[in-house]
Amino acid sequence: MLRKFLLLQGGLLFALLTAQAQPTPRPNTVRPAEGPSLAMERGRAIFPQRPDSAPYQPTQAEIMQRYRKARMLDSIATRSIFKAAVHPHWSADNTSFWYRNILPDSVMEYVSVDMIHGTRRKLDVAPADSLPRRTVFQHYTGRRWGSFTTDSLSPDKQWVAYIAQGNVFIHPANATRAEAFPFTTDGDTAKPYGDLAWSPDSKYLVGYHVNPVRDSAVYYVLSSVAGTSRGQLRSHPYKQPGDPWTTYEMFVFRLDGHQKLKVNTPLVDFFAAPELHWRHNDSRYFTFERVERGHQRFRIIEVDAATAETRSVYDEKTNTFIYESRLFTYYLPETNEILLTSEKDGWQHIYLIDAITGIQKQEITRGHYVVRNIDSVDAKHREIWFSACGMNPDEDPYYIHYYRIGFDGKHLVNLTPAKANHIVTFSPDRKYYLDAYSEINVPTINELRRTSDGKKILELEQADASRYLAAGLRFPEPFHAKGRDGVTDIWGIIVRPADFDASKRYPVIENIYAGPQDAFVPKDFTSRYSEMQSIAQLGFIVVQVDGMGTANRSKTFHDVCWKNIADAGFPDRILWIKALAAKYPYVDTTRVGLYGTSAGGQNALGGLLFHGDFYKAAVASCGCHDNRIDKQWWNEQWMGYPVDKHYDEQSNITNAWKLHGALLLMVGEADNNVPPESTYRVADALIKAGKMFEFLPLPGSDHTDGGPYGRTRRRDFFVHHLLGVEPLNRNANEPL
Template structure:
């Protein structure tokens, strides 16, 4: 705790000095000499190296014991020696997990390579307390060690003594969508539903054909995706009309041993492309023919996961999201009648975030838990399946449920993660909670201010809690999931080397959004050797993808942003409106509106920062980003040229019609409308003002490279000047180490008007 207090004191003193300095002298723009900028390059290079080993003991990666209560973790010391420690919650202490010398001697013998006890290069993956054995990886192989005899043997995956250690959440989320194979064995193992020549046959266990169910299947309209009911009386299958996605093409241009480019292509679904369709059918053993389930043909995603009723085995539930992401339903089908009824129907005038829909089925009680943002915040509800009515909200309030960690139907309790639940702090911080399914007895298990990351023990009796803030070192403790009670401190970070670097700490900052009410949160990295009498250019690290929020919340001792700041820039990162993890209204700003990218909020935020800290120069503002951030970076120059003056755009999805289907239709909607074209960076290329560097990997399979090439083509046709860096063989990336060097050199030229180091 002493180390933590020290770093906080230094940070507070530094920020206090900066605040006081603004009143002492008038600021003026900083225009360094070339000698000054070359010295800063050297300082940044030194910091990049020194900061790698500036903090020790800041994280614990637990390997929980199987058939035990404690966990193991690997501890690396400043001299690069390592030790493996065991934490015993019952004794509230930690100690060496095994005899390091004996294990080193045994492993040296079987691996035919001398290893030392204090530098064991192994990764422990499984600990079985009852068997007193461990599994670990070394030299790209898996090994098993008996800690009684210290005998070691190499093992294959099917020889393992136990299950792979989980992440401790106690919860595994099933996908909503599940396609099945072509050869499905019934649960009682008496029958097989087999796809032969695009048609369905029923075969006995020895392969004898008992019934030919369909005969009209073809390559263009086949049958398949079979799922049996648990009682083996029914099975569901589909008449499938497959759609083969079009491809995007690549040329490998630098293949060793060849003198020609090598062509390859990959399937790639873009917005508006059709999907394979599924028509649901059911067959009951002994009946003459199958029947259709009376529900519209599914033309979005694949065959759904089926949840068979325990009270009425012929009935089953399935989920459906309509294309366009504005309607989500849970339906119940009856195998006897072929009829289907809607259990739950949620519709939105904007979007429903499909990949964050949570459902869990308690079929013994004919109920299910589901998430919804229908009241403006993401919360959990308990639904009665038979009536289709909400029994009760489980969570409520002006905060959101982020994830579900565990569900205990016997105790009627849920463990989950929440953001915004603790008043007076950053609303993105995650806290871990427990609540009754009746919505009562809410307990915040780790209420301490900060962003919390947790690992639960497999038996649910303990959890490891690591919490920190961007400028505050982690606290790592073991706690009780019953009431959050502190059991013991597991680790204490050593930040002494970080303090010696005299780096300004990253600083959280808030300002009002465009509505003048909502708080916008971001972080600032100040230049090293900051002179408060001078004004420094601003560079925004931007990513406005609506799928999440992106400003770091955990301890950030050093980052690329701080390295860039060392050159003499104020580097910021902001979560504007339209990003996730806040209210539904906050998120809805992105709907059919990706070009907005929260820019009004970001610009207000940077201007507010300058009002509080006069050494922030809002006349020299640049931005950089990758992927959606690449789209945003160029968008800043196109749509807000009065504020942003320079941008580095890496592998941007510059036109949402060219990028992947699932991401773009989620936010831009379906069917495609004029707004797709109107918001395209390609369509708006003629508006370019300021300086631009485009970066693209020519083998990007995430965002097709033609997205960047097409915007380059449009810029050329408009007579615009820009720089472009194509990296052969690179996939979806910011340009890698070379691209990052080119990025910082670009900003030195464009915002400081200086030549970077001569690198040739």
């Protein structure tokens, strides 16, 4: 009976919203076969220029109705898109797989696919073996640091090395510690030796004299712990910009003669002890990687274990930054070669270098596009499997495609030819793959393809969004405009209310996150109903943009962030919104707000501080408002080292006195990501400057956008400050 009631209730909501939906066609009601170009054509036809449009200024009664409808749309949208994803459960013999579709009314559909014959059939029930197989591949997983032990048997099993009282000892494997030889005597428990690693031939042992650094703590108080009458103090180690690192002084211990040799290289004073790569069939030499603090130099250094002398095999320097987290290195010991990535030609590309001479043998990929990831390396066939974006000049430069290429830079195969954003899942034996491709306004298509030549074998599913569209909802629309240089395209998306009137002008709210570590505008079609869409239903145009300073474009595009986090791409974002308004007059650039969390919280407040002539209201959640207070690894990567005056000049705390517009600050009192004092110090500076603002501390909450309560407050805040209407008086228990 309960299920029957819920189905009936859902049907009534669906019927109500369908009846309320505008009969006018929507610009982004796009069937998969139509593609984005037709969507844009529809957009031009349906939303003509209306220079006489009036500002959208709803009454309180209209806003109340919008709240009610938004809540109903939120409910319906979460269960109105089907067949958007295929999650394969592979057979043991790699010839077939099955997957499950969740259909309307929670009906389950099971499908079996025969990859050899290219057929699919529906099953009555799922196979008994209903858990996906997990297979280990030779995938690239990134550079590693500090993967060593302190008690180690040599490869030839003749010797045991260990640390005792901070010093290095060694004894024959058939002997006891009583017969051990001390390689060092100057270590102790405060500054011990450690991180021992053997050479493959067991003639050398590498270790470090370590000067440990204990990170200082950050503190917070849990104000509302049940069963207590006092606030509970909490702390955890937290490294901030400028804080010291543990240092590692490298030594080679030669077993012949029991010699201890200090390696001729500076202290490793950034990150942990590096991984060692021994030369194939010659254990006299090994290499290690070194990223210098400040992120402006990356080296691969070779050590002669016999003499402890060193030389640089690879040495890259830059005037801005090297993005350490996206440095890819892959060692090919049998051929003494190294695959690595670099942005030295202005774009992220793959190079092949000689591991002995350091000579570049091949720039494997080349062009105005970005290698996003190395999926795997086939050393036998000398091929690389990778993903990249921007290779196709006539599509969104952020769209990811998957490729295969030879070490010689030839025989490039595009495994994902459709103009869209792609997600690929390989079969366990990598002979087949599933290609799921879509755009933000084009539902997902899932295909089965053959790896050897990329040939399509079978279309598996097309996402069904008919219920979503029938409810009057709209897909986001991609939009691009020129950035500050007048040349570079800036890409973003626009989200409209379900029932908006093109003859009105609507306030704009930007969902902002300008963290330089990535790009953030979504590219995939999704079955998840977004917060942006939910906010838009209240009577806003909601947008998201990737301005200069974010990643996944050229090095020049990315470098804008260097020692310049406060820029946040605002010159590009503002031009983008103005260009949007030039195309769609229902976009009101006199009423623009923005919101964000974490770095986005920093950006949201920064919009009011540095561009208060354009942005009128902001909600900033858990912001890293001063880059000296936030985590070391993130901030030194973009703001550089040492910590200099530019950190202070760009601080939201330092610039709090510049506040224009309406501001709501939120912070979780138990934030383990960005210390809560970052927001509290902004509040303190605003109070001292006599600025008015709203402040919402969230008891017990960690790093958050505010959760359900905070999101409600955010919507009410924008309704009040951008639409000029008092939101629902929730304390009066008025019904939605």
